[in-house]
Amino acid sequence: QVQLVESGGGVVQPGRSLRLSCAVSGFTFSTYGFHWVRQAPGKGLEWVAVISYDGTDKYYADSVKGRFTISRDNSKNTLYLQMNSLRAEDTAFYYCAKDLPRYCRGDSCYLGGGLDYWGQGTLVTVSS
């Protein structure tokens, strides 16, 4: 079955870096785009970033642009989020989610913006 499993969360000091991973199984990873979404404890959802199926297109929320980098390794079926210059306001549960494509052409599926499968999340706490 479809599984997305995040890892790499933890407690980190302001200004430091952290890399999150999302291991994916149950479908052809390289065919789809993926998102990172975060949720501060007790708050709503905030979209963070998206990457296309082949990694050529990457988009970010203004709040993380220039500090976070989304990437993927299709040989390892793994999605990443490199987070630099972390701030207290980055404290949140971070979810990876598969994109529900607008359409697919062969092995390439183009971003559609719906998020149809989600991981269980990993907690990042930025605190001194």
Added chain:
Amino acid sequence: QSALTQPASVSGSPGQSITISCTGTSSDVGGYNYVSWYQQHPGKAPKLMIYDVSNRPSGVSNRFSGSKSGNMASLTISGLQAEDEANYYCSSYTSSSVVFGGGTKLTVL
């Protein structure tokens, strides 16, 4: 990338219908038919309930329906059940970003 506007809370009795609104702009909700709705129970990951304004993923009850008019999208839940009590979020995709609503807490009385 301003958040979409949702009511903070709605409530209804079992068997009734409720509607949650989601207001955006012509740059997001009004400009694209890529509105999605998510259900989130406490301590759980969100679940996709509606995509592309009005489509239901396989396995989602037909008691859930979506629509859009202009810059406002809506989620309607008919025949309310206790298990529907959760937080609901709308989102809009703009080809280079996703924006979520602030969320609506649904209470089943």
